[in-house]
Amino acid sequence: MRVLVAGATGAVGRLLVPLLLEAGHQVTGVSRTLAGTERVRRQGASAVQADALDPDGLRQAVTAAAPDAVINQLTDLTDADAGATDRLRREGTRNLVDAAHDADVHRIVVQSLAWVYAPGDKPADETVPLDLGAAEPRGAMVEGVRVLEETAAEIDTAVLLRYGVLYGPGTWYEPGGAVSAALGGDREARFLGNIEADLSVSSFVHVADAARAAVAALTWPSGPVNIVDDEPARGRAWLPVLAAALGRPAPGPVSGQQSWARGASNELARSRGWEPEYASWRTGFAAQDA
Numbered sequence: 430m431r432v433l434v435a436g437a438t439g440a441v442g443r444l445l446v447p448l449l450l451e452a453g454h455q456v457t458g459v460s461r462t463l464a465g466t467e468r469v470r471r472q473g474a475s476a477v478q479a480d481a482l483d484p485d486g487l488r489q490a491v492t493a494a495a496p497d498a499v500i501n502q503l504t505d506l507t508d509a510d511a512g513a514t515d516r517l518r519r520e521g522t523r524n525l526v527d528a529a530h531d532a533d534v535h536r537i538v539v540q541s542l543a544w545v546y547a548p549g550d551k552p553a554d555e556t557v558p559l560d561l562g563a564a565e566p567r568g569a570m571v572e573g574v575r576v577l578e579e580t581a582a583e584i585d586t587a588v589l590l591r592y593g594v595l596y597g598p599g600t601w602y603e604p605g606g607a608v609s610a611a612l613g614g615d616r617e618a619r620f621l622g623n624i625e626a627d628l629s630v631s632s633f634v635h636v637a638d639a640a641r642a643a644v645a646a647l648t649w650p651s652g653p654v655n656i657v658d659d660e661p662a663r664g665r666a667w668l669p670v671l672a673a674a675l676g677r678p679a680p681g682p683v684s685g686q687q688s689w690a691r692g693a694s695n696e697l698a699r700s701r702g703w704e705p706e707y708a709s710w711r712t713g714f715a716a717q718d719a
């Protein structure tokens with residue numbers, strides 16, 4: 430299959446490109462920069478320089494690649510800029526879907542989120558509605574995800590990968606990353622919002638498992654699929670394990686719970702044959718150096 434990857438140089442994309450090549454696909458990766466396109470080429474794929482916020486440039490890039498499928502791994506989170514990623518979810522997805530239509534593409538796989546569900550007391554499956562109307566700043570994020578998913582669903586087959594909190598190489602959770610700095614007392618380091626509160630429940634996924642899911646999703650039917658590990662966990666369980674893996678002191682208790690922080694179930698993804706290599710953050714956090 431000819432596959433165009435938007436976001437080929439990101440934390441997921443850079444692992445995804447070689448996996449797609451290994452699976453026998455012809456891959457074109459998109460980056461805004463020359464350095465990004467060179468990086469993709471060094472991995473053995475084709476590359477094209479384009480900005481997802483530039484409709485004409487993106488259209489030309491997609492048309493030239495003539496893909497059978499588009500994978501959207503676009504975020505703009507290097508500076509933890511929620512507004513920039515929100516814009517990318519809305520405008521970038523619009524431009525990508527329009528370009529895909531023009532290029533007669535009938536399959537798209539997009540990166541979405543697994544913590545946008547309405548509040549509840551057990552891990553959410555994909556039938557739980559989105560938490561539309563949530564208070565800000567969460568409300569804008571959930572609305573951005575709704576737009577992302579609904580825009581993608583204009584393509585005949587649209588698989589919406591609702592990723593848990595990503596950890597592993599290239600993420601905030603890697604050794605020496607932003608979370609490690611925050612745990613070390615760096616007040617400038619951006620931390621995680623409120624999911625670390627003692628009773629809040631989070632679902633994690635290792636970036637390598639996230640990338641593997643995107644390859645598998647090229648043959649899945651339309652709809653949302655949670656891509657999370659097997660063990661949704663409260664902050665008081667996972668945070669000390671993470672701190673130990675990063676060689677940092679465990680932080681003191683943070684009282685409270687976000688009612689929406691309920692974790693997610695991976696039953697559907699597993700029923701389709703996806704199995705996380707890192708089935709739990711318990712072993713995955715410690716393996717980030719590997």
Ligand SMILES: NC(=O)c1ccc[n+]([C@@H]2O[C@H](COP(=O)([O-])OP(=O)(O)OC[C@H]3O[C@@H](n4cnc5c(N)ncnc54)[C@H](OP(=O)(O)O)[C@@H]3O)[C@@H](O)[C@H]2O)c1
Pocket residue numbers: 435436437438439440441442459460461462465479480481482502503504505506507508517521542592593594595596599600601602
């Ligand atoms: N579910 C999650 O927990 C989650 C999800 C996503 C990201 N994150 C975190 O966010 C942090 C940064 O993520 P990241 O390393 O993937 O980097 P990022 O800065 O979010 O960029 C991701 C990808 O999007 C591309 N991109 C961004 N804006 C673009 C635009 N306007 N046009 C075309 N391409 C564009 C980037 O390409 P170029 O820069 O090469 O143009 C890159 O390939 C990491 O810690 C990651 O773990 C977490």
